[in-house]
Every structure is written in structure tokens, then in C-alpha cells.
Amino acid sequence: MKLGTRMVASVAHMGPAIITSIILIMIWQAGTSLFNIPNWLLPAPSRIADALWQWRLTLVNDIGVTLLETIIGFIFAVLGAIPIAAALVSSSLVWRSFYPILAAFQSIPKNAIAPILILWFGTGELSKVVIAFLISFFPIVINAVTGMQATDSDAMAMFKSIRANRWQILWHLRLPNAIPYIFAAAKVSITLALVGAVIGEFVGADSGLGYVILLSSSQLKTDLAFASIVLLALIGVALFSVVGLVEKLFTPWAPSLEHMLGVPA
């Protein structure tokens, strides 16, 4: 299947969603002028677009800051979660020592400790990276553990019959088995990491989209706040898609989307 045809197919697939969005934006635009809604309360889409253009130079910087905090936090979460999950499933002593503690940490609302993290790590990017890390780490650990344990019992018996040792079983069976589970969690986690970075910026920062939202809404520059929210939504979708693309690269054996949609190859 050529790239061109694939793009046409995916645009055709997204067509209804695009049309719905355009209609909603048009209703919003018409509604704000029809009912004379003040700009500080709910800016019209055209005003938001204006603000985006007007502030584009500073916004690019803020996008970079928030994006960097999110991605670094997320990457550390993935890199940390996989070996920890592997250690948990490979030794019952490690499991009994650490899993309950992990579960307890997981149940702490991460936004509740954001102020403390700012206190510890300062108002710079580091504290946001830590929050993004903490908020995206646990779902990946939990899913990686589940994936490593959900191995096929016959496959496990086969590995034991050829006398594979614990590490070989981990490397050749548990880890690859967990890959789809890890990606499922990663898609949720990368969005959570973005939320974490923004929460951190709300609590204390001098740049980033969260900071812009906080500052501009306190100054009643609501159109700029909305512009930042639009950017956050776009970043969220983009990050989610990137993880989806990486997933496809990592799982060439999985049935493709075209296959499931019934689009002829």
C-alpha cells in the first residue's frame, strides 16, 4: 500500500470528525456574536486565532518548555518502569518487598504533592519533570507487570522444557509479551505526563503553557488562555499519535489498522 493511498484512507476515515469540528466552531463563532458574549468570558474562535498569531513568538517558547518537561518526565518513567516491572515479576522477594509500597504510592494524588515538589526542586523545569515522571510512571509499571505475568501457559511450559533460565524467559517471553501492554499504558501516560507538567506550572513557574494560562486568565486575557489550551490539546493529540506510531514500529506482528477497518490494501 502506497503512502499516498494510506493518507487518503486515513483522511477519509477522519472526515466525519473534521466536519463535526468545523460545524461546532461555526456555532461557537456565531453564538458569541449573536449573544454578545464578552471576550473576557468566552472569546470567539476568531479571537483565539488572533491571540495565537499575536503571541506566537513567546508561545513557541512556552510550547517548548512544556513539551520538554513532559517528554523527559515520560521517557524517564518508561525507562524506569520496565526494569522495575521485570525485577518485580522475576523475584517473589522483590515482589513482596516492593509491590505493596508501589501500590500505596500509586494511590497518592500526584497533584496534591506538587507544591512539595516545587519546594524541593525549585520553580524551574526540574520540578515539572519530576511531577510528569511520577504521574506517568505508575500506570506503566502496573501494565508492564501485568503483561509480563500474562504469558501463555503453554509457551511458558515450552520455555521450561527447553530449560530456559529465568533471564532467558524474561528476555524472550515476558518482555516481548508485555510490549502491547506497555504501549497501552504509554498512550495514557504521555497524556498524563502533560497534565503533570501543566499542574507543576500552575503551582509555581515562570514559563510553560500552564504558566501562560494561569497568568493570562488572572489578567482577563482569556483569549490567550484559550489559545494555550488549544495548543495543549494539539500537543496531547500529537504525543498520543507519536506513541501510536512507535508502537506500530515495535509491534510489526500486530494486525494492522487497515486490516481491522477492512480498507483494502
Place this chain on the structure above:
Amino acid sequence: MSSKIAQIWPEVAPVESFIDFVNVGKTFRTRTGDIPAICDISLSIPKNQFVAIVGPSGCGKSTLLKMLAGLLTVTSGRIDLHTGGRDPLPNVGMVFQRPALLPWRDVLSNILLPTQIAKLERPVAVKRAMALLKLVGLAEFARKYPNELSGGMQMRVALCRALICEPTLLLMDEPFGALDAMTREELSIELLKIWQHQPKTVLFVTHSISEAILLADRVVVMSARPGRVIQTVDIDISRPRDFSDVHSAAFKDYSSLIRELIGTRH
């Protein structure tokens, strides 16, 4: 004593056994109490014999194979393996009722897995794998993923994987049970060819009495749980065998004998 027997019948040299089950018993301890699965099984299997095991569901056939493969411990009695070499455990190949292929590996790497675990040289292993794939008629599917193959093709791949390390002992637990009758017949004939080509000791669990007779030198008939050996039946049908043998009188006699053995002591 043995020397005395040898004196009396000097022409009957005792067949050297490869596997000896000596009063083997297995009890599963569960939350709801102990489940005796296997009770007092004694059985000697000579090298390169093809043994089929039949018996009612739940009589411990899978348990027997798993104990032999070292996947389960023996509760009482013992299993002696005369491997000859220094390694007390034989080189085992195992095939289960489901192909149990790894979906993330293509056909070739699935077959190569045991050679990676055993740290065999890759070029040698690949050569062997391709030869096996050719033998089962899947040479051009080496780079396909398991989910692109039919059930019968997947089973053939599982068979290749079990054979890649040239095992001296092949354990098969209802390997063709999930397949349609035609594929099943095809695969049993292929298995016979492979076995004739590379002789090895085979323990083959099946629900199909005719499959057991067609394949085996000896059919072990087991009773319902707790499993015991009711009788072992030697199959004296000349080899090589094929599907025309199914219609012979001898085949039908064996079939009704085994059916009777299973039926009478349920």
C-alpha cells in the same frame, strides 16, 4: 537372577530401556484437598520406540508427559532416564495441543528459539530450520508471522521447533487434537516420515485410537483418574505405514481391543 535368565534364554537379550517409570504416582495438593492424578505407573520404554498413550479425559496423560519433561515433580516412585551421557536430563522436544508459537517472532525465529536458548551457532541452526521447514512444506513461509498461518501450518511450525535441537525424546500432548480430520491425517503421516528419517523416542498422547494404532509401536491404555496403566498393546503392523493400513483386519482388531480396554474399566 538376571544371569540365570540369560542362561536359560540366551537369545533373548534384555532390551535396554531408555525411560523407566518405577511406581510413579502424582498427587496434586490443592485448596480443596488432594487430587490423586496418577497412581503407581510402571513402564519401560526402549530407545527409539514410538509410544502412544490413550485414556479417558483427566486420567493424567498430560501430567505424565510434564513429569517426564521435568515440568512437574513426581510425588512417589521415580522416573529413570538412561541418557548415556553425563547430562541426567535428555534433550527434550515438546509439542502441545496448541501450537503455542510466539506471536512476535516470525516462523523462522520461532523455530530458532530453542537453539538460542541452547546457544547453538546461528548459521548451523538456520540451515537446520530451513531443512525442517522444507520437510513440512513451509519453506516459503519462513518470514511470515504466526497469525498469518492456518492452524495446521502453525502446528507444523511447532513440530519444527520441537525438532530443531535434534531431541532424543519427543513429547507430544494431543498435538493434532485441535485440527480438522484431513489436516490431522496429513500431519500424522508427516510425523511418521520424520520419525523414520530421524529415529527418536516418542511419547504421543491422543484421544484418537486409530491415530494411536497408525503411529505407534506400542499403545499404553490408561484408566480413568487416578490414572493407571490398564494394559500396553504392541502394534505389529509393518512399517512404513500409511492410511491404507487403517482398513486392514489387524488394524480393526487392535482398534476393537483398545476400545474394549478403555470401555471396561472406566
